[in-house]
Amino acid sequence: MPVNLNLDHITESISLEECHQQLVDSKFDPNDEESFISVAPSLKKLNNNRTFLADILIQELEDHCTNQEKSNTYTPQVIMLKPAEKDLNFFMRANIWLPKSDPLLQASGEKSFFYRVPHDHNFNFLTTGYMGSGYHSDYYEYDYEKVVGFPGEVANLRFVEHKQLSLGQTMLYRAYKDVHNQLPADDLSVTLNVMPATMFNHLRPQYIFNEQCNKVERTTVTTNSSVEPTLQLIAQCGGEKGRDFITRMATNSVIDENRFSAIKTLTSVQRSTDGKANVLEQYGLASSSELVREMSKVHLHALSLG
Numbered sequence: 001m002p003v004n005l006n007l008d009h010i011t012e013s014i015s016l017e018e019c020h021q022q023l024v025d026s027k028f029d030p031n032d033e034e035s036f037i038s039v040a041p042s043l044k045k046l047n048n049n050r051t052f053l054a055d056i057l058i059q060e061l062e063d064h065c066t067n068q069e070k071s072n073t074y075t076p077q078v079i080m081l082k083p084a085e086k087d088l089n090f091f092m093r094a095n096i097w098l099p100k101s102d103p104l105l106q107a108s109g110e111k112s113f114f115y116r117v118p119h120d121h122n123f124n125f126l127t128t129g130y131m132g133s134g135y136h137s138d139y140y141e142y143d144y145e146k147v148v149g150f151p152g153e154v155a156n157l158r159f160v161e162h163k164q165l166s167l168g169q170t171m172l173y174r175a176y177k178d179v180h181n182q183l184p185a186d187d188l189s190v191t192l193n194v195m196p197a198t199m200f201n202h203l204r205p206q207y208i209f210n211e212q213c214n215k216v217e218r219t220t221v222t223t224n225s226s227v228e229p230t231l232q233l234i235a236q237c238g239g240e241k242g243r244d245f246i247t248r249m250a251t252n253s254v255i256d257e258n259r260f261s262a263i264k265t266l267t268s269v270q271r272s273t274d275g276k277a278n279v280l281e282q283y284g285l286a287s288s289s290e291l292v293r294e295m296s297k298v299h300l301h302a303l304s305l306g
């Protein structure tokens with residue numbers, strides 16, 4: 001369960017600029033839970049400011065969303081408040097949580113808004129309920145180190161509780177520990193987040209679990225681009241140089257999933273069944289990575305080769 005921080009006694013209100021400056025001055029370490037928690041009062045003070053977010057939105061709409069276009073790579077669910085900057089290890093954002101009754105939610109589907117997509121995070125972050133009654137969550141915990149991460153793996157999540165992120169409530173989500181299955185808010189809700197902007201978190205995967213919350217469904221964004229279509233293109237148009245590159249990636253990439261994507265590509269360009277099986281055995285089943293071995297077994301099975 002994320003660490004629930006009781007900050008109800010803080011009634012002071014500050015501007016976004018003041019909050020940002022306090023976070024900069026604190027030199028907090030987002031990889032350290034205690035250090036991250038130490039800046040939660042600043043976020044709570046910003047949360048007490050009832051007008052700043054509307055002011056930002058008015059300004060953005062008047063300026064044709066110039067700032068958002070420059071700095072926001074998220075889906076429209078997110079409003080960038082303070083983007084990552086050189087020499088800063090955090091950024092700030094607001095998230096919009098649509099209620100079940102919203103036509104946009106109904107048209108796009110709940111998963112487009114991360115509802116009913118149980119997941120953990122590979123980073124700590126602070127969140128606070130800014131508007132509305134808040135999204136619902138089923139919270140779970142699990143042992144990250146015991147999970148290899150291949151699709152279908154039993155993950156042994158332990159249900160902790162069901163909770164709504166209510167107005168003014170501030171919590172620290174803990175990397176690799178807390179899993180939540182978010183469910184639609186009852187009314188339009190907004191959260192404010194302090195997020196880490198660190199370089200290496202993405203090298204360790206975060207997981208999406210199945211709806212029953214007992215198995216790994218897949219990992220998420222350990223890289224920022226779609227690797228597989230790119231590798232397919234290289235395999236088909238890159239000649240010998242392309243094959244060499246993919247082979248090196250299949251054996252040497254520091255990201256296990258990329259290694260597997262490369263193996264999958266090498267397999268797909270083999271015409272014969274024997275050729276496919278050989279590639280999967282040579283690079284996949286013999287890999288030093290347990291994740292690569294397990295994913296290769298699943299793939300072998302999917303191709304009816306194993």
Ligand SMILES: [Fe+2]
Pocket residue numbers: 119120121180
């Ligand atoms: Fe989440």
